Amino acid sequence: MKKFLAVALGVLTAIGGFVDIGDLVTNAVVGARFGMSLVWVVVVGVVGICLFAQMSGRVAAVSGRATFEIIRERLGPRVGGANLVASFLVTVLTLTAEIGGIALALELASSVERRLWIPFAGLAVWLVLWRVKFSVLENAAGLLGLALVGFAVALFQLGPDWGELVAQATRPQVPAGEPVPTYWYYAVALFGAAMTPYEVFFFSSGAREEKWTAKDLSVSRANVLIGFPLGGLLSVAIAGCAAVVLLPRGIDVSTLSEITLPVALAGGKVLLALVILGVVAATFGAALETALSTGYTLAQFFGWSWGKYHRPAQAARFHTAMAVAVLVGTLVLLTNVDPVAVTEYSVVFSAVALPLTYLPILVVANDREYMGDHVNGRATNALGLVYLVVILVASLAAIPLMIATGAGG
Amino acid sequence: MSPRLRRGERPFPPDERLPEPPRPAGLVLDARLHLLDRQVVDVRGDPVAIVDDVELEERDGRVVATDLLSGPVLATRVFGGRPPRSRWHRVAWRHVTEVGVVVRLGVRGETLDVLWVERWLREHVVGRVPGGRHDPE
Numbered sequence: 001m002k003k004f005l006a007v008a009l010g011v012l013t014a015i016g017g018f019v020d021i022g023d024l025v026t027n028a029v030v031g032a033r034f035g036m037s038l039v040w041v042v043v044v045g046v047v048g049i050c051l052f053a054q055m056s057g058r059v060a061a062v063s064g065r066a067t068f069e070i071i072r073e074r075l076g077p078r079v080g081g082a083n084l085v086a087s088f089l090v091t092v093l094t095l096t097a098e099i100g101g102i103a104l105a106l107e108l109a110s111s112v113e114r115r116l117w118i119p120f121a122g123l124a125v126w127l128v129l130w131r132v133k134f135s136v137l138e139n140a141a142g143l144l145g146l147a148l149v150g151f152a153v154a155l156f157q158l159g160p161d162w163g164e165l166v167a168q169a170t171r172p173q174v175p176a177g178e179p180v181p182t183y184w185y186y187a188v189a190l191f192g193a194a195m196t197p198y199e200v201f202f203f204s205s206g207a208r209e210e211k212w213t214a215k216d217l218s219v220s221r222a223n224v225l226i227g228f229p230l231g232g233l234l235s236v237a238i239a240g241c242a243a244v245v246l247l248p249r250g251i252d253v254s255t256l257s258e259i260t261l262p263v264a265l266a267g268g269k270v271l272l273a274l275v276i277l278g279v280v281a282a283t284f285g286a287a288l289e290t291a292l293s294t295g296y297t298l299a300q301f302f303g304w305s306w307g308k309y310h311r312p313a314q315a316a317r318f319h320t321a322m323a324v325a326v327l328v329g330t331l332v333l334l335t336n337v338d339p340v341a342v343t344e345y346s347v348v349f350s351a352v353a354l355p356l357t358y359l360p361i362l363v364v365a366n367d368r369e370y371m372g373d374h375v376n377g378r379a380t381n382a383l384g385l386v387y388l389v390v391i392l393v394a395s396l397a398a399i400p401l402m403i404a405t406g407a408g409g
Numbered sequence: 410m411s412p413r414l415r416r417g418e419r420p421f422p423p424d425e426r427l428p429e430p431p432r433p434a435g436l437v438l439d440a441r442l443h444l445l446d447r448q449v450v451d452v453r454g455d456p457v458a459i460v461d462d463v464e465l466e467e468r469d470g471r472v473v474a475t476d477l478l479s480g481p482v483l484a485t486r487v488f489g490g491r492p493p494r495s496r497w498h499r500v501a502w503r504h505v506t507e508v509g510v511v512v513r514l515g516v517r518g519e520t521l522d523v524l525w526v527e528r529w530l531r532e533h534v535v536g537r538v539p540g541g542r543h544d545p546e
Contacts, residue, residue: 063510064510065448065510069448072446072459073446073447073448076445076446076486077446077461077483077486077487078486078487080446081487130538130540130541130545131540131543131545131546132545132546133545133546134545136546299456301459302458302459302483303448303449303456303457303458303459303479304456304527305455305456305527306456308545309545311541311542311543311544311545312535312538312540312541312542313531313535313536313541313542314455314531316527316528316530316531316534316535316536317526317527317530319535319541320530320534320535369510370510
């Protein structure tokens with residue numbers, strides 16, 4: 001019974017924690033421009049994140065080493081250092097986008113300028129990192145994030161032509177009037193949003209925070225394999241809402257109010273309030289995860305003491321690094337950049353940085369010195385290799401596509 | 410520890426003859442494989458540093474590892490060069506009790522010089538902010 005509860009809680013937090021500002025924005029933008037024709041990318045991305053999150057969790061649980069310690073050990077200081085710089089910058093960019101997302105959601109709820117909310121959002125994120133226990137912050141944000149289910153409710157209430165949506169999703173084609181490179185640019189962005197590298201740093205370090213051992217593997221596998229696909233369904237619902245309401249009316253997504261417009265249309269104020277609560281929780285949770293990930297990557301590369309299970313004073317450099325990252329993100333937002341634009345860039349750069357994170361995990365998951373009998377099976381390795389090729393292609397194509405399409409123009 | 414390797418060059422000649430192990434045979438460690446870039450933990454298991462480099466010394470014609478190095482010396486492994494000896498942060502080899510997936514020391518990390526940044530931040534910044542010395546709730 002206790003185990004069942006642990007699985008249920010883990011699954012619920014995985015669903016709520018799956019969607020972050022990157023998924024919200026990218027899915028809505030894509031839905032509004034391409035209908036359901038890019039849903040296949042979400043499916044590919046969800047399978048990929050399940051595969052690698054589960055792998056990194058297993059490595060952390062069995063060997064007791066988190067991802068970035070292994071990256072440094074395996075790749076040496078030069079390649080590992082390049083990896084650190086890239087991953088760290090992408091994670092800070094994502095953190096910036098998440099803090100901006102919190103402010104946008106609060107603006108939508110209160111009609112108070114987002115620039116007034118930004119310092120409070122940054123401060124709140126730091127306070128929670130400083131004082132709140134790991135399990136509490138993870139579970140609370142994940143459970144409240146479940147309110148995003150409002151998007152699925154809205155989709156049903158809108159009563160769309162389901163056959164048409166399914167046809168768009170299963171027989172994807174580039175809609176008339178959209179250039180082909182733009183279609184592929186958003187495919188890469190969507191893939192980057194689903195597979196953001198910080199999720200793997202967070203997952204493997206979280207396994208250490210909660211002191212997982214090989215015994216906890218079945219629980220973690222259930223969490224990932226059930227929770228992430230259901231979270232992916234929420235992503236698809238967001239795209240679906242945009243495809244039903246925004247696409248026919250030719251509305252482009254440039255702020256959060258357009259993303260939530262279908263919800264307001266379908267469910268009125270109550271559902272809108274619920275979804276805004278979900279957006280605040282999801283972006284807040286993701287801001288915590290990305291901020292922790294900046295600390296984790298640095299601390300693991302340099303061998304500092306890290307982890308929320310310590311008092312801040314016992315992991316002084318770790319906490320200083322996180323505080324600086326949150327401060328930098330907040331200051332960047334205060335320069336009046338558009339959080340939605342920051343989000344769009346963050347998911348594309350995530351796609352660029354993906355191979356750096358996922359290759360070392362695949363290598364170490366096959367190393368018997370670390371893993372003993374828990375090394376990857378053949379099927380996992382085969383799938384992992386296929387994904388590595390996909391990730392590499394997406395990573396190499398991202399920047400050229402960005403230039404060719406003028407960032408989606 | 411050694412001059413920078415060129416790209417594509419092996420760290421050892423392919424026909425290198427390895428020294429005969431001492432009899433009775435002990436644990437043979439490859440400094441590159443088993444020491445460099447490994448996590449160092451103290452006697453209680455708390456992280457201390459990563460082995461950024463190893464200081465070697467010649468004694469009676471034999472090369473002996475005297476210290477594990479950490480800190481700014483890392484930059485030299487990325488960019489080449491050599492920091493002045495006064496900037497090296499050392500952990501004496503005699504403190505090492507076990508070399509495995511991590512390098513374990515037999516002393517408390519608090520006593521070591523390599524942790525001065527951590528100590529400085531704790532005393533002057535993190536420990537002074539309210540709540541910095543309390544368990545998270």
